[in-house]
Amino acid sequence: MPTSFEKRRAEFGEYLRRLRIDAGYETGKDFARAIGWNAPKVSKIENGRQTAGDEDLETWLTAVHAPAERSAELRVRLAAIRDAYASWREKVRDGYRARQEESLSREARARRIRAVDLLIVPGLLQTAEYARHAILSHAKVHGGAQDITEAVRARMQRQQILHEPGRTIELLTAEAVFQYPIAPPEVMIAQVHRLLSIVGTPEIRFGIIPAGTLLPYPVTGGFWIVDDVVMIENAPGEHLVDDVDEVGTCHEVADLLWTIAAENDAAKTVLQRVLDNTSR
Template sequence: MATSFERRRADFADRLRQLREAAGLNGKELAQLVGWNAPKVSKVEKGRQTASNEDLEDWIRALKLPAATADELRAELASLHDQYVTWKQAVRAGHRARQEESVERESKASLIRAVDVGIVPGLLQTADYAEHVLHAHAALQGGGHDITDAVRARMRRQQVLYEAGKTIEILMTESALLHPVAPPDVMTGQIHRLIATIGVPNVRFGILPLRVQLPYMLMHGYWIVDDLAMIETVTGELTLPDPDEVATLGELTDMLWSAAAEGDHARTILHRAADELRTD
């Protein structure tokens, strides 16, 4: 099933196609006018590739669209770009700005529900662990010149854990500890940080243990912050404002909590993981 972003991109692409046809041009003719190859026109019109701002301006000029139509298209494309941002775009100027966005969003939120698969969720990371995570991210996506500042910003995010009036649920997989992104000493410190989280007021912390049957296949991690959901992929971050999609992820979160280890059970898992690090 297509996401709201995919549906909106398809609608936008279809409108571009209709405008081209209304101008009496075929795809090859438009490609020649804007200096593209014909396959690019096809990809944009079929929604397989999101147009860039420059692409749209080429389209507007080639079709000589009215100012009102052009402004509508620009606004819609800007909204699409806000909904899906590639990591290379997001961290081009560095990682700190992205972390500060989270500080602002989470400080205003009353509800935060995090489900992470491959790493310890950011709100519970130690500074040393966060540094290794961000360096790994920068090695693939770029923007590695301000990691120290980005780590500081990520640590500031954690102030929300101790603010009254917030509902915070943080769920992670045990496998995130068994595929470490940092050396054993850093992982040990991170595990002790997680142990200290158990019992913090306003924070519900759980672990999805190994070899426990889950109620649904967990394809990726995600965060729900009030009425928005965010999904991180290898290549970018998708923001879902659609209430039905947010509700579906909320329902999935409830299902996952039914399989989660909490309290003493979670503490046992964490102590075992720390012991295994000492014996490796």
């Protein structure tokens, strides 16, 4: 089943296809020849397999003599599609601090936050050194401005909401985070102590899935539900989902995972085991 992002892109492509036909270009090949493109590019855009760039759209609109009002509408639609999925290289082009400040702003407005991160400590619970290693690892792959110190500071600022009233915050991780660490032992030990200090905090529901637990659903990546929007991160980029059904599915998966999570004293037991193993 296509995602809401894929549906939007397909609908956008179909809209462009109709404009092309209405302008007298019967085939995509004819249109490609007229604007100096290769035919596969036209086909991919029209069939929702490729997102048009700003210059692509302007070329298309000019070729079909689209009215100003319709052109403006399509520019807005394209911007919305791009917002729904942005590559990490695009996200961090202006630096990692900007990306963290974006999250800070979103979370500050939120009434409910549910994070499911099974291979990394959720950002709202990271120590500064753990966050530094996480962002540095990211920068090695995706590049971007090397404002790591400022980005870490912004990520720490995000954590202020943990102690503000009026929110529901659920943060779920897994023991696997410590079996596949992204930082040296001393950093991971400090991170365990940070999580131990959170357990039992009234404003926060914290859970950790013990190693070896049978999963009720195969989770292939982390996701955050912030009010009515889901943020799904993968290696290429970040996908924002606001389709009601898809958001509901993510809530359902989160609910299933919480059924096997250790909380309160059970969570302390898991974290103490991690601490003992890491300290050896």
